[in-house]
Amino acid sequence: MTHSPRSPYPTHPSHERPYQLQLPVIDLSAADRGPQARALLHAQLHDAAHRVGFFQLVGHGVSDAETTALTSATRRFFALPEADRLALDNVNSPHFRGYTRTGDERTGGSRDWRDQLDIGPERPARAPAPGEPAYWWLQGPNQWPAALPELRTAALGWMEHLTGVADRLLRELLASIGASPDFYDPVFGDRAHPHLKLVRYPGSSRDGADQGVGAHKDYGFLTLLLQDEVGGLQVEREDGAFHDVPPLPGAFVVNLGELLEVATDGYLVATNHRVVSPPGATERFSVPFFYNPRLDARVEPLAFPYAPRAPGVTSDPDNPLYAEYGRNELKGKLRAHPQVTARHHADLLVPA
Ligand SMILES: O=C(O)CCC(=O)C(=O)O
Numbered sequence: 465m466t467h468s469p470r471s472p473y474p475t476h477p478s479h480e481r482p483y484q485l486q487l488p489v490i491d492l493s494a495a496d497r498g499p500q501a502r503a504l505l506h507a508q509l510h511d512a513a514h515r516v517g518f519f520q521l522v523g524h525g526v527s528d529a530e531t532t533a534l535t536s537a538t539r540r541f542f543a544l545p546e547a548d549r550l551a552l553d554n555v556n557s558p559h560f561r562g563y564t565r566t567g568d569e570r571t572g573g574s575r576d577w578r579d580q581l582d583i584g585p586e587r588p589a590r591a592p593a594p595g596e597p598a599y600w601w602l603q604g605p606n607q608w609p610a611a612l613p614e615l616r617t618a619a620l621g622w623m624e625h626l627t628g629v630a631d632r633l634l635r636e637l638l639a640s641i642g643a644s645p646d647f648y649d650p651v652f653g654d655r656a657h658p659h660l661k662l663v664r665y666p667g668s669s670r671d672g673a674d675q676g677v678g679a680h681k682d683y684g685f686l687t688l689l690l691q692d693e694v695g696g697l698q699v700e701r702e703d704g705a706f707h708d709v710p711p712l713p714g715a716f717v718v719n720l721g722e723l724l725e726v727a728t729d730g731y732l733v734a735t736n737h738r739v740v741s742p743p744g745a746t747e748r749f750s751v752p753f754f755y756n757p758r759l760d761a762r763v764e765p766l767a768f769p770y771a772p773r774a775p776g777v778t779s780d781p782d783n784p785l786y787a788e789y790g791r792n793e794l795k796g797k798l799r800a801h802p803q804v805t806a807r808h809h810a811d812l813l814v815p816a
């Protein structure tokens with residue numbers, strides 16, 4: 465049994481697990497079932513977002529058929545010959561779009577044992593003019609596999625549908641802490657910058673490291689993650705240990721990103737999480753959807769009645785949190801994709 469360096473608990477899902485902290489399960493459809501159901505939903509959301517930063521979301525309205533279309537196209541993509549996947553190599557994209565092969569991504573300075581396809585809004589490339597913020601590099605075209613047209617259809621449809629779900633969820637979350645549900649409308653809308661990742665964890669690396677993806681926080685507002693039945697996602701809890709998030713069929717694992725922590729001065733928490741490699745040659749697939757605002761959004765402090773109780777944002781000199789979204793995302797991309805950075809953005813390496 466593999467043990468993570470920081471957790472006294474087994475890191476792989478196991479029946480022998482001595483202890484497991486279940487995440488709250490929250491039903492978004494309760495918002496439409498009358499004032500009493502909605503009040504209960506708000507109490508659950510408030511508590512989960514304030515104390516944990518993670519929960520399982522059901523009642524989201526995404527159908528099994530849609531989910532199957534996406535997951536089967538995802539599996540077909542990773543089953544393509546490596547040459548077909550490398551035709552989409554993100555090293556050829558100054559916009560950090562396309563395919564990253566296993567071991568080329570880094571978190572916390574160490575290698576992540578996963579490969580992935582990064583997808584964003586389909587917009588023309590925008591190379592920043594002198595004096596413009598460097599984060600405009602993050603806008604640009606996707607790279608799609610010619611052999612799998614259904615992947616593009618499923619992925620773009622998924623981004624659109626999940627944008628709607630995340631938008632509803634954010635409104636209920638803001639209402640749950642007494643804020644105006646439309647407070648952040650100006651930073652989303654047509655120019656929002658959502659991000660979708662199709663991810664495969666190809667089992668354990670031969671060197672025995674078990675880092676599927678290292679501990680990190682997500683950059684934006686909310687992440688809605690589809691995970692398969694294998695397990696391996698872990699969340700850091702109040703006790704400082706990483707706890708398994710067991711797969712719940714039909715649910716999205718939702719977590720809050722850094723911008724919500726910044727916006728609420730730490731009242732809502734962005735939580736560290738990581739993935740432990742599956743054992744042996746077991747493959748795990750996951751699809752995180754990141755609900756992010758416009759690149760040029762500056763996230764204003766949220767007006768809400770609990771603000772006086774906010775503890776302040778986490779301060780980590782290795783991971784400064786920026787209120788300007790594009791800056792926050794570019795910070796992460798430059799450090800996660802050193803080959804793209806070296807090839808296209810060596811001039812940006814000194815933090816601004
Ligand atoms: O694959 C997972 O379960 C989580 C992935 C993740 O946290 C990320 O890509 O930000």
Ligand SMILES: [Fe+2]
Binds near residue numbers: 680681682737
């Ligand atoms: Fe994440």
